[in-house]
Amino acid sequence: MATVTNIQDLRAIAMKKVPRAIFHYADRGSYDETTLRANKADLDAIALRQRVMIDVSERSTRTTMIGEDVALPLAIAPTGLTGLFHGDGEIHGCRAAHAAGIPFTLSTMSICSIEDVAAAVNKPFWFQLYVMRDRKFSESLIERAKAAKCSALVLTLDLQIQGQRHMDIKNGLAVPPKLTVANALDIATKPAWALSVLMGKRHSFGNLAVRKESDSLTTLSQWIAGQFDPSLSWKDVEWVRSIWPGKLILKGVLDVEDAKIAAETGADAIVVSNHGGRQLDGAVSSISALPKIVDAIGGGRNGGTSEIWFDGGIQSGQDVLKAVALGAKGCMMGKSFLWSLAAGGQAGVAKAIEIIRKELDVSMALTGTKDINKVDKSVLAL
Numbered sequence: 356m357a358t359v360t361n362i363q364d365l366r367a368i369a370m371k372k373v374p375r376a377i378f379h380y381a382d383r384g385s386y387d388e389t390t391l392r393a394n395k396a397d398l399d400a401i402a403l404r405q406r407v408m409i410d411v412s413e414r415s416t417r418t419t420m421i422g423e424d425v426a427l428p429l430a431i432a433p434t435g436l437t438g439l440f441h442g443d444g445e446i447h448g449c450r451a452a453h454a455a456g457i458p459f460t461l462s463t464m465s466i467c468s469i470e471d472v473a474a475a476v477n478k479p480f481w482f483q484l485y486v487m488r489d490r491k492f493s494e495s496l497i498e499r500a501k502a503a504k505c506s507a508l509v510l511t512l513d514l515q516i517q518g519q520r521h522m523d524i525k526n527g528l529a530v531p532p533k534l535t536v537a538n539a540l541d542i543a544t545k546p547a548w549a550l551s552v553l554m555g556k557r558h559s560f561g562n563l564a565v566r567k568e569s570d571s572l573t574t575l576s577q578w579i580a581g582q583f584d585p586s587l588s589w590k591d592v593e594w595v596r597s598i599w600p601g602k603l604i605l606k607g608v609l610d611v612e613d614a615k616i617a618a619e620t621g622a623d624a625i626v627v628s629n630h631g632g633r634q635l636d637g638a639v640s641s642i643s644a645l646p647k648i649v650d651a652i653g654g655g656r657n658g659g660t661s662e663i664w665f666d667g668g669i670q671s672g673q674d675v676l677k678a679v680a681l682g683a684k685g686c687m688m689g690k691s692f693l694w695s696l697a698a699g700g701q702a703g704v705a706k707a708i709e710i711i712r713k714e715l716d717v718s719m720a721l722t723g724t725k726d727i728n729k730v731d732k733s734v735l736a737l
């Protein structure tokens with residue numbers, strides 16, 4: 356860990372530590388991966404404005420996201436199968452995030468359950484919900500999130516149908532991982548990973564374990580595949596709103612028209628996102644959609660009621676600064692989190708957050724900026 360200086364170093368370690376199928380599950384996107392690449396390329400193409408001879412001795416990256424104090428405008432995005440990147444990965448991730456002063460989001464498709472994480476941490480976390488065909492089950496997840504005192508519900512809108520990820524099919528990704536002839540050799544060369552995952556509390560979807568079908572894994576995977584609901588509509592968002600009285604974050608909006616409707620629901624935050632290039636391939640990059648959405652609905656920074664957040668390609672503090680400059684009140688990171696978790700468990704995630712915080716702090720200084728809350732387009736060389 357001592358020689359790790361950036362997120363790419365953590366990715367390189369992750370690649371060596373976890374089986375191919377798990378690494379590809381995080382690293383790759385849907386179809387031709389055009390959108391996956393665009394997320395990163397478009398962020399990289401934005402230039403920052405170098406400013407000099409401004410007193411930047413006092414700086415702060417502290418701000419708020421939906422009223423919660425954060426050490427920097429960054430949260431851990433919900434990621435399925437987190438506990439397969441490192442045993443009890445959700446608990447390690449949540450502890451690292453909380454220690455660093457940023458929020459953690461637990462996915463519906465996590466390995467540790469809501470209750471496992473709630474019992475292991477001492478601060479509220481956020482729960483991400485996929486509304487499934489079985490609305491009673493979705494309702495029960497909301498009740499469990501309430502009982503666990505989750506401080507926000509992140510409702511994901513962009514997975515009515517799953518975009519195909521070729522590598523997951525080619526690798527035969529299964530939950531829990533199957534020991535086949537093809538992957539046995541691979542797993543044999545990753546003993547630390549095997550031990551950590553084996554020692555973890557669970558090896559399958561923790562939140563779904565209460566279902567009878569979980570006794571039979573084939574039935575469970577069939578159940579999950581059949582649970583994504585193409586009939587979801589804004590009415591379902593209203594339904595969730597009616598049974599979840601707490602903070603609500605709508606995740607997965609890329610279009611101005613959708614953002615306007617999302618804002619009308621009174622959501623506390625809207626995450627501009629294309630699911631990290633894992634859903635509609637050929638969609639615009641998240642960062643190119645962000646300023647249009649902020650212009651259309653205000654973004655909680657300029658008078659709009661819903662905060663606008665951003666995810667898709669966050670791999671450095673410079674990326675966070677660019678997104679904030681384009682109007683994001685906060686960012687989320689998915690892949691960077693998983694790489695760091697795979698690389699070093701809780702210490703790895705702590706390292707990733709600290710790398711990004713420092714990069715943000717230094718980049719603010721070099722753009723002549725002292726307070727993250729005052730960052731605007733003027734830090735960009737547009």
Ligand SMILES: Cc1cc2nc3c(=O)[nH]c(=O)nc-3n(C[C@H](O)[C@H](O)[C@H](O)COP(=O)(O)O)c2cc1C
Binds near residue numbers: 394464631632691
């Ligand atoms: C491996 C993986 C699993 C994911 N699982 C979920 C999920 O269960 N629920 C969800 O809302 N988003 C999920 N996402 C999307 C992330 O929450 C986030 O939108 C995306 O990762 C942001 O892009 P980035 O990976 O470039 O940071 C997942 C992303 C990855 C990489």
